[in-house]
Amino acid sequence: MGESAHHLGVDPERPQGEVLGVTSARSLMCGGPRTRDAGYMIKVESLTKTYGAFTAVDDVTFTALPGRVTGFLGPNGAGKSTSMRIMVGLTPASSGYAEVSGRRFADLPNPGLEVGVLLDASAQHAGRTGREILMVSQMMMGLPASRVDEMLDLVSLTPTESARRVRNYSLGMRQRLGIATALLGDPEVLILDEPANGLDPAGIRWMRDLLRGYADKGGTVLLSSHLLHEIEVIADDLVVIGNGKIVAQGTKAELLRAAGTLVRTPNVQDLANALTASGVAFQPSHATGSADALRVDAEPELVGKVAHLAGVPLAELRAAEGAGLEEMFLELTADTQRDGAAA
Amino acid sequence: MTTIALEQDTRRAARPAPAPIPLSRIAAVELRKSFNTRSGFWLMASIGIAAVVATGAVVLLAPNDQLTYDTFGAAIGVPLSIILPVVAILSVTSEWSQRSGLTTFTLVPHRSRIVLAKGIVAVGIGVASMVVALAIGALGNIVGSAIAGVPTVWDDGFGFLSGVVLFNVLGMLVGFMLGLLIRNSAGAIVAYFVYSFVLPTLAMLLADSQQWFKDLQPWVDVTYTQSTLTEGSLSAEQWANLGVTHLVWLIIPLIVGIRLVLRSEVK
Numbered sequence: 001m002g003e004s005a006h007h008l009g010v011d012p013e014r015p016q017g018e019v020l021g022v023t024s025a026r027s028l029m030c031g032g033p034r035t036r037d038a039g040y041m042i043k044v045e046s047l048t049k050t051y052g053a054f055t056a057v058d059d060v061t062f063t064a065l066p067g068r069v070t071g072f073l074g075p076n077g078a079g080k081s082t083s084m085r086i087m088v089g090l091t092p093a094s095s096g097y098a099e100v101s102g103r104r105f106a107d108l109p110n111p112g113l114e115v116g117v118l119l120d121a122s123a124q125h126a127g128r129t130g131r132e133i134l135m136v137s138q139m140m141m142g143l144p145a146s147r148v149d150e151m152l153d154l155v156s157l158t159p160t161e162s163a164r165r166v167r168n169y170s171l172g173m174r175q176r177l178g179i180a181t182a183l184l185g186d187p188e189v190l191i192l193d194e195p196a197n198g199l200d201p202a203g204i205r206w207m208r209d210l211l212r213g214y215a216d217k218g219g220t221v222l223l224s225s226h227l228l229h230e231i232e233v234i235a236d237d238l239v240v241i242g243n244g245k246i247v248a249q250g251t252k253a254e255l256l257r258a259a260g261t262l263v264r265t266p267n268v269q270d271l272a273n274a275l276t277a278s279g280v281a282f283q284p285s286h287a288t289g290s291a292d293a294l295r296v297d298a299e300p301e302l303v304g305k306v307a308h309l310a311g312v313p314l315a316e317l318r319a320a321e322g323a324g325l326e327e328m329f330l331e332l333t334a335d336t337q338r339d340g341a342a343a
Numbered sequence: 344m345t346t347i348a349l350e351q352d353t354r355r356a357a358r359p360a361p362a363p364i365p366l367s368r369i370a371a372v373e374l375r376k377s378f379n380t381r382s383g384f385w386l387m388a389s390i391g392i393a394a395v396v397a398t399g400a401v402v403l404l405a406p407n408d409q410l411t412y413d414t415f416g417a418a419i420g421v422p423l424s425i426i427l428p429v430v431a432i433l434s435v436t437s438e439w440s441q442r443s444g445l446t447t448f449t450l451v452p453h454r455s456r457i458v459l460a461k462g463i464v465a466v467g468i469g470v471a472s473m474v475v476a477l478a479i480g481a482l483g484n485i486v487g488s489a490i491a492g493v494p495t496v497w498d499d500g501f502g503f504l505s506g507v508v509l510f511n512v513l514g515m516l517v518g519f520m521l522g523l524l525i526r527n528s529a530g531a532i533v534a535y536f537v538y539s540f541v542l543p544t545l546a547m548l549l550a551d552s553q554q555w556f557k558d559l560q561p562w563v564d565v566t567y568t569q570s571t572l573t574e575g576s577l578s579a580e581q582w583a584n585l586g587v588t589h590l591v592w593l594i595i596p597l598i599v600g601i602r603l604v605l606r607s608e609v610k
Contacts, residue, residue, distance in 0.1 A: 089452040090445065090609040106452040109363035117449045123442035127380035133446075136379070140364065140372045140450045165381065181446065188358065 041220035046096035058244035071235030072224040079244040080224040112141040116182030121174035126167035151180035171198025242332035264316035274310035369460040393422035394476035398483030411496035415480035428518030431465040435522030510572040523600030565592035
């Protein structure tokens with residue numbers, strides 16, 4: 001990172017970030033179109049939760065829109081689950097607030113009919129059958145009993161399976177039951193914490209199609225995950241959180257485009273000088289697994305032109321497509337040291 | 344701008360706000376939840392089983408001159424005074440120990456309504472169980488005296504029987520209070536046994552050796568005042584004793600427990 005980054009507005013169509021990465025992604029998103037906010041179904045405003053000296057959620061602000069799947073992405077312990085618990089009133093916020101369907105969750109008269117919630121599929125009485133768990137929720141929401149069978153069909157739990165007690169369920173079956181509970185009241189909003197955990201590949205595919213269909217019919221989906229690729233395939237909008245803070249948010253397209261260009265050359269220093277002279281921001285990239293690559297905050301065409309004029313031979317030149325997001329995400333993960341400690 | 348317009352088209356028409364969930368429905372759901380787990384089912388079944396076993400034991404074992412309704416009532420009361428508080432404890436603590444509270448409190452975010460519904464259900468189960476148990480005892484009294492060939496003796500009046508029911512309901516409310524305060528099944532059950540079996544023994548020992556405590560006991564010892572309910576009609580002072588001890592040992596901790604439940608984090 002020794003090279004100084006410039007931002008002289010090479011491309012007037014695009015807002016320029018300071019140094020490509022976290023801050024640039026954030027400023028880019030903030031400059032994005034926010035006029036859609038008028039139609040949000042989930043609104044989280046300056047949400048903060050502290051436990052003594054530890055800040056689990058730090059000034060988190062975002063919205064989720066109808067007809068879209070919003071991915072809430074972050075490493076384990078980043079504050080996703082705490083934020084979601086605050087949204088549904090299970091955890092009191094230290095400051096800030098969250099609204100669902102335009103109201104605080106506690107002010108919803110019959111929340112199950114407006115918001116489907118799945119925070120932890122294993123958080124069920126182990127001695128109750130799957131069917132009973134649905135019946136209890138169906139009774140509480142005041143729905144007809146037939147709704148239970150419809151939901152069991154929808155999530156492909158057979159009558160034999162639904163008659164078994166939940167202690168004998170696999171995690172995948174619990175997730176299906178949890179999804180059934182969340183969808184029971186035909187809500188307009190879904191809040192799902194790591195719903196793909198424990199599902200097999202076919203199950204993940206099923207869940208993806210289900211949520212896609214739900215959003216396409218106008219529903220609002222907020223789902224969290226600690227897996228970038230899992231969320232990349234389903235989400236329309238992304239909110240990336242690390243150490244309790246939002247580090248990037250926007251549409252998936254915007255975030256992926258934000259990565260700029262990946263360029264690889266044997267003469268890294270020459271290219272760096274040329275880019276600096278042209279006023280294009282860049283930083284070293286480890287996306288290729290070697291030290292000869294740069295990630296440049298400009299279109300490939302411009303980078304190629306700069307290299308050509310400087311007479312620098314290139315080994316590779318391509319749009320970085322999400323490499324920035326992935327690197328940022330890896331950085332976040334490395335910060336928390338969870339994977340490192342386990343190894 | 345086109346994309347914006349498209350996105351707004353996909354929104355559903357605004358729905359009318361649903362009607363609020365009535366308390367009666369919450370209570371009905373909580374009642375169902377007392378029965379629909381394996382442990383819950385057998386706990387409830389054990390109330391009837393204990394009443395039948397206790398009645399059978401009296402019929403078989405009691406001397407003929409003791410085959411009176413009072414004997415049956417006392418024999419049934421002992422197991423129920425243990426089972427019923429456990430029913431009340433588990434109705435609260437399972438939401439935390441089994442973590443079903445995540446669903447319960449998202450479907451009904453006003454936790455005070457859940458607490459109230461659970462309290463209503465606990466008292467209802469207590470009263471209903473006592474009525475059933477005392478009916479089983481009455482049947483035992485008729486059958487037992489017929490087998491022994493002695494006259495059927497109904498030596499317990501309505502006042503006494505309602506005292507026994509109140510005794511058990513208070514025991515259930517103590518369990519309910521401990522459940523709210525501790526929010527852990529094992530911990531709350533242990534606390535209940537300390538509350539109703541260990542502390543009374545210590546209080547008895549203290550009262551035997553210290554005259555000042557013996558004089559004070561009716562005003563401070565909650566299990567002492569509860570036991571007066573099973574010994575016939577109460578004087579005005581005994582009612583006052585009952586009220587004061589329950590204010591300190593039941594109502595105040597109950598309020599603290601409810602506040603804790605309303606404020607705590609559900610994970």
